[in-house]
Amino acid sequence: MQDQRPRCDPNEPMKKQALIPIALLALVALGVVIARMQPSADQNAVDYRQALMFVINDQMQPLSLMHGGQLPYDPALVRKHATDLATLASMIPEAFARDTRAARKLNTAALAYVWTDHSDFVKSAARLQQDAEALNGAAQDDNQAQIQSALGTLSAECARCHRQFRAN
Numbered sequence: 001m002q003d004q005r006p007r008c009d010p011n012e013p014m015k016k017q018a019l020i021p022i023a024l025l026a027l028v029a030l031g032v033v034i035a036r037m038q039p040s041a042d043q044n045a046v047d048y049r050q051a052l053m054f055v056i057n058d059q060m061q062p063l064s065l066m067h068g069g070q071l072p073y074d075p076a077l078v079r080k081h082a083t084d085l086a087t088l089a090s091m092i093p094e095a096f097a098r099d100t101r102a103a104r105k106l107n108t109a110a111l112a113y114v115w116t117d118h119s120d121f122v123k124s125a126a127r128l129q130q131d132a133e134a135l136n137g138a139a140q141d142d143n144q145a146q147i148q149s150a151l152g153t154l155s156a157e158c159a160r161c162h163r164q165f166r167a168n
């Protein structure tokens, strides 16, 4: 009569047991490696510049909504965000000063042109600052037509720099 027990290697359970401590050891070793892993100066530079862009984006959002008519027009709010954007724009050159092209495994969308055409990049940041200052001036005069046009110029500069210096 045929054996009804599932066919398996009688040594298998022992092999599995031997694997458990090895796996645990590997896990502990991995933990130690991760704990020792300090973010590199390149990674810090990427984190910093992306954080700056994140804040710039946050300041831009209500302005874009006003530009599109989804948020009521409010000159005081425009002035606040325009002032903050001018300051933040002035920080872009410093945030991108570190050339991270040679670094591996960085999660960055910055293209090599940021450093090969650095003066163009800096000029774009300066234009963004000027655009934000012009917007502030228009809001100070409470000139809605001028505000609309200044908002268009400002957001066009974001797109312009991204087209030239950012992947996707």
Ligand code: HEC
Residues within 6 Å of the ligand: 046, 049, 050, 051, 053, 054, 056, 057, 060, 092, 107, 108, 109, 110, 111, 114, 121, 122, 124, 125, 128, 154, 155, 157, 158, 159, 161, 162, 165, 166
């Ligand atoms: C002078 C060039 C320049 C200008 C001007 C600029 N950006 Fe950027 N931006 C970049 C580059 C380069 C990156 C990619 C950074 C990276 O991934 O290391 C980026 C990334 C971003 C990101 C993604 C951040 C992240 O978390 O990865 C956002 C959002 C953003 N920009 C929004 C804006 C907005 C909004 C404006 C306009 C108000 C603007 N940017 C103006 C160059 C610019």
